[in-house]
Amino acid sequence: MPILLLALLPVPPKLTDNSGRADEALRKTNADALLAVFDLVLAPLQEVVQEGTVKDCADGKTRLCFAILSAWIADHAGHAALHGIGSKSCPKCEVPSKELSGNPRKIYEARDYTL
Amino acid sequence: MGIRGRYMRPATIPYNGEKHGSKSLERLASQVFQQVGVKIGGNVFTELYRVNPADLHKPDLLHNIYLGLFKHMIECVEGFLEKHKWQLAFDDAWKEIPPYPGFSLPKRAYCEVTSWQGKEMRNLGRYISAVLACALRNPDRSQHQDFNIALKCVGSLVDFSLITQYRSPTPDTLAYMERYLQTFHQRKDIFLEFWTSKSTGVEVNRQGRELRRLMANQMAQEAHHISAAQPRRQAD
Numbered sequence: 001m002p003i004l005l006l007a008l009l010p011v012p013p014k015l016t017d018n019s020g021r022a023d024e025a026l027r028k029t030n031a032d033a034l035l036a037v038f039d040l041v042l043a044p045l046q047e048v049v050q051e052g053t054v055k056d057c058a059d060g061k062t063r064l065c066f067a068i069l070s071a072w073i074a075d076h077a078g079h080a081a082l083h084g085i086g087s088k089s090c091p092k093c094e095v096p097s098k099e100l101s102g103n104p105r106k107i108y109e110a111r112d113y114t115l
Numbered sequence: 116m117g118i119r120g121r122y123m124r125p126a127t128i129p130y131n132g133e134k135h136g137s138k139s140l141e142r143l144a145s146q147v148f149q150q151v152g153v154k155i156g157g158n159v160f161t162e163l164y165r166v167n168p169a170d171l172h173k174p175d176l177l178h179n180i181y182l183g184l185f186k187h188m189i190e191c192v193e194g195f196l197e198k199h200k201w202q203l204a205f206d207d208a209w210k211e212i213p214p215y216p217g218f219s220l221p222k223r224a225y226c227e228v229t230s231w232q233g234k235e236m237r238n239l240g241r242y243i244s245a246v247l248a249c250a251l252r253n254p255d256r257s258q259h260q261d262f263n264i265a266l267k268c269v270g271s272l273v274d275f276s277l278i279t280q281y282r283s284p285t286p287d288t289l290a291y292m293e294r295y296l297q298t299f300h301q302r303k304d305i306f307l308e309f310w311t312s313k314s315t316g317v318e319v320n321r322q323g324r325e326l327r328r329l330m331a332n333q334m335a336q337e338a339h340h341i342s343a344a345q346p347r348r349q350a351d
Contacts (some may be wrong), residue, residue: 028155038159049164069163072171075178076336082159083168089152090339091172097152100335104300104342111151111169113161 007041010034031084038082045069083111174340180276181236183337187310188272189231189239192247194309195265199258201250202226208249212242244273261305268302271295275341296342303338 012030015023045067052064072082079091088097093108148154160168196202209225219238221228228235247269251262275295281288 024155031155031157035157035159039162042159042163046164049166066165069160069166069171071173072160073173073175073178075182076340079172084154084158086152086154088336090336092169092340094151095339096150100339101303104296104338112167113158114167 007037009037034081042069085111172340176237176276176279177233179337179340180279181233181240184272184341185236185240185276186231187337188269189243191306191309192243192265192269195306196250198308199261205246205250208246211249212246218242240273240276244270264302264305268299268305271298271302275299296338300338 010030010033012033013026015026048065048067052066054062055065057063072079074082077087079085080087080089083091085091086097088100089095090108091111093110095106095108099106158168160166160171193202196205206225209221212220214220218241221238221242231239244266248266251266254262272295275292278288278292278295284292
């Protein structure tokens with residue numbers, strides 16, 4: 001499996017524990033920095049998603065391909081950071097933390113926030 | 116109703132320029148965000164074309180089973196053995212695992228393993244059920260029921276993880292997975308006291324309590340991910 005290093009994610013500075021407001025500001029800065037890095041990394045992909053790119057196909061023809069991000073393999077802590085959710089939240093749905101060990105069959109609202 | 120629905124329906128946001136200032140709206144919004152677990156930072160995948168961020172999460176064996184559920188399972192099993200003072204029998208059974216083709220034996224005694232990586236966890240899944248059954252084979256009358264439930268719980272989780280490794284699922288194997296997961300959920304309460312301090316009745320230090328709380332949350336989270344990934348039948 002070929003692996004290509006695209007970027008190194010910033011390691012945020014530790015919270016100071018001095019004041020709530022300073023920590024809140026630092027959290028916001030950390031989140032913005034992460035967002036900025038991902039914008040940069042995923043920008044080339046966006047062109048391909050919109051316009052498509054011509055690729056050789058296994059049947060010898062060339063085809064217009066659209067590379068769409070469809071999966072992100074990470075552990076829960078990784079997903080929580082990238083999705084901007086709390087550690088007790090689900091990246092897929094809005095299950096409240098109190099109901100996490102409840103009925104496994106219950107279906108909750110999906111996190112679809114596109115307007 | 117999700118966050119989107121709440122914002123799309125003006126009736127649920129009692130905003131009135133005169134009655135409610137921007138601060139109260141901000142407070143209301145932060146309450147709504149808090150309820151659904153959304154933080155201030157935003158989602159890095161939101162503005163991607165043709166991508167629904169909620170679909171990006173895919174449960175995988177390494178993160179959700181081996182380093183997720185299995186990790187918590189052995190911590191719970193440790194607590195369980197400690198409570199019943201059965202660790203020695205477990206260690207003895209661990210040492211006696213016989214060799215078998217295609218089966219990698221643990222090189223160290225259970226208590227000597229310091230780092231549980233994905234590979235160790237995968238191997239552990241192959242023998243934890245047998246080792247535990249062997250260790251808990253002679254219970255007292257008072258322990259009998261607890262041991263049976265604990266074995267069923269661990270066994271169903273291991274069975275689930277084994278079926279997930281099938282390359283091509285069929286309706287039958289999916290039904291098995293669902294059944295094992297259901298059994299796990301029905302029996303997991305036996306380990307509840309090792310997840311939270313609520314029912315222990317024993318005074319433990321604050322750090323221990325915090326650790327167990329986090330563990331319970333994480334375990335519930337991983338179990339939820341797996342449940343969410345299962346094909347769902349129409350609710351009865």
